[in-house]
Amino acid sequence: MNQKQLQSEQTKKKIAVAARALFVQKGYKATSIEDIVGATGSSKGNIYYHFKSKEGLFLFLIEEWDHEWELNWKQSEHLYNTTTEKLYAVAEQLATDDLNHPLTKAADEFFHNEEKTSEVESRMAEMNAKHLAFNQKLLQEGIDSGEFKPGDAERLAVVLEAIFFGANHLSRSLAPDKTTILYRDAVTVFLDGVAEE
Amino acid sequence: MNQKQLQSEQTKKKIAVAARALFVQKGYKATSIEDIVGATGSSKGNIYYHFKSKEGLFLFLIEEWDHEWELNWKQSEHLYNTTTEKLYAVAEQLATDDLNHPLTKAADEFFHNEEKTSEVESRMAEMNAKHLAFNQKLLQEGIDSGEFKPGDAERLAVVLEAIFFGANHLSRSLAPDKTTILYRDAVTVFLDGVAEE
DNA sequence: CACAATACTGACTGAACGTTCGGTATAGAT
DNA sequence: ATCTATACCGAACGTTCAGTCAGTATTGTG
Numbered sequence: 001m002n003q004k005q006l007q008s009e010q011t012k013k014k015i016a017v018a019a020r021a022l023f024v025q026k027g028y029k030a031t032s033i034e035d036i037v038g039a040t041g042s043s044k045g046n047i048y049y050h051f052k053s054k055e056g057l058f059l060f061l062i063e064e065w066d067h068e069w070e071l072n073w074k075q076s077e078h079l080y081n082t083t084t085e086k087l088y089a090v091a092e093q094l095a096t097d098d099l100n101h102p103l104t105k106a107a108d109e110f111f112h113n114e115e116k117t118s119e120v121e122s123r124m125a126e127m128n129a130k131h132l133a134f135n136q137k138l139l140q141e142g143i144d145s146g147e148f149k150p151g152d153a154e155r156l157a158v159v160l161e162a163i164f165f166g167a168n169h170l171s172r173s174l175a176p177d178k179t180t181i182l183y184r185d186a187v188t189v190f191l192d193g194v195a196e197e
Numbered sequence: 198m199n200q201k202q203l204q205s206e207q208t209k210k211k212i213a214v215a216a217r218a219l220f221v222q223k224g225y226k227a228t229s230i231e232d233i234v235g236a237t238g239s240s241k242g243n244i245y246y247h248f249k250s251k252e253g254l255f256l257f258l259i260e261e262w263d264h265e266w267e268l269n270w271k272q273s274e275h276l277y278n279t280t281t282e283k284l285y286a287v288a289e290q291l292a293t294d295d296l297n298h299p300l301t302k303a304a305d306e307f308f309h310n311e312e313k314t315s316e317v318e319s320r321m322a323e324m325n326a327k328h329l330a331f332n333q334k335l336l337q338e339g340i341d342s343g344e345f346k347p348g349d350a351e352r353l354a355v356v357l358e359a360i361f362f363g364a365n366h367l368s369r370s371l372a373p374d375k376t377t378i379l380y381r382d383a384v385t386v387f388l389d390g391v392a393e394e
Numbered sequence: 395c396a397c398a399a400t401a402c403t404g405a406c407t408g409a410a411c412g413t414t415c416g417g418t419a420t421a422g423a424t
Numbered sequence: 425a426t427c428t429a430t431a432c433c434g435a436a437c438g439t440t441c442a443g444t445c446a447g448t449a450t451t452g453t454g
Contacts, residue, residue, distance in 0.1 A: 199421080199422070200421065200422085204421095229410080229411060229412085230411075230412065230413085231410095231411080231412095241412090241413085242413095242414085242415085245412090245413070245414080250412080250413080251411095251412065251413090
């Protein structure tokens, strides 16, 4: 890799970092390309040289983030023995991730906005499916080991995803320390329910 | 009420109905005032005569809808004896409500968009608090009656809200018949958990 | 040095959109 | 009949913003 390619890569990274900060702070729609220009010192044209579109730039960030999350998890998963422990650990990671990397807010503002190219739609679906598969695998593990009651892991995966998604949403209007509590409570309820036996 | 006032009220209603249909169909941002003009035959100016702003119009619809929901619930609550039954009934109502009145989609697109006037923000908070209070009351009822385990109804209310919110979100990429199943599953998990006792 | 190829610039375009405002029509009051 | 308040119209305005493009600078290559 020569000088030029290196420089180019650094520029791209610089744009990505600045854009991420802005999206996190202001949300997707409210962040204009002009804002990113202001934050990077790069020109508008240059941003479009490195990224196909605003959408493309955002998608890039999302995927980068998802990828990082996955890596983190793979590195720490072995620390937990039971599926129950793993569930709490996932919740913990999601809770702190939402605090440190709250791209999530911008993410679902983005995903909700009507104008979705077919490419975006398919990537959304892909990511969604990945999350559900992750949940399902975890739950199936718990069922097989006898920790969890026998049940349809696929359907439960959807419920779990709903819980995490909802917790993420509600946490936005919560004090930071309440967020962790909410995620923990959510997992506890998911495990034991509220009903008297 | 004279002829003029009556006419005026009908016009306002007509605008509201058309706008609701459009918001439901296309979402908040994607629905332009021009669209509403097209759908009503009323002029742009007239819309602004009856409603302060696009935001104001949408807020009006949301509150109308919330109010209707509350009425419906109050009318049917007495049909259910146990809190458990009530919970399933709420889930049922939310599930079908999402199908029949999917203003929800537009609603949280709206609520997520960065540009929130302080008035909007306070109304959001108000509605949110109302939902939590509703949940809390229901859960406290169940705890007091001995149906549910002793616990912090306030914290559980947040968890329940997260579940409903998440279910609502996920249901959008689900077949209609799966929606009801998801809501039911969610309540079942909320009640009994997944863990083996 | 000449010649690309790559990296970058920023003025400009064009369209979308919410809101305003000067004006008109109509119904009720005096 | 005159007046006034309310209801309604729609062209125009101002702003925002993603994306383009013709051109310039910089770096690598033969």
